[in-house]
Amino acid sequence: MDENFMKKLQLLRDDCGFPFKINSGYRCKKHNDKVSKKSMGDHARGLAVDVAITDRYKREDFIGGRYKLEYFNDMAIAKTFIHIAKGRTKSGIGIY
């Protein structure tokens, strides 16, 4: 994982005040190509994690924290997790 990414993720975790269960972090390119067509390789560069979140209020804290930090620039929301990443030039929010 990218060291600065992990520092920012810890800041986000501190801001949220709840533990992050990481469903998926770093992936080798081969595995990433198999499981994801959407992530543009952010997981394979150590610049993305999928954090397990199902609670609506925790989602609110997590997403609010993302904007406060002004670091992460990509996000995708699924029923059971949120993908958060750094690496794209244009910010966005996707859904699964």
Ligand SMILES: [Zn+2]
């Ligand atoms: Zn992801």
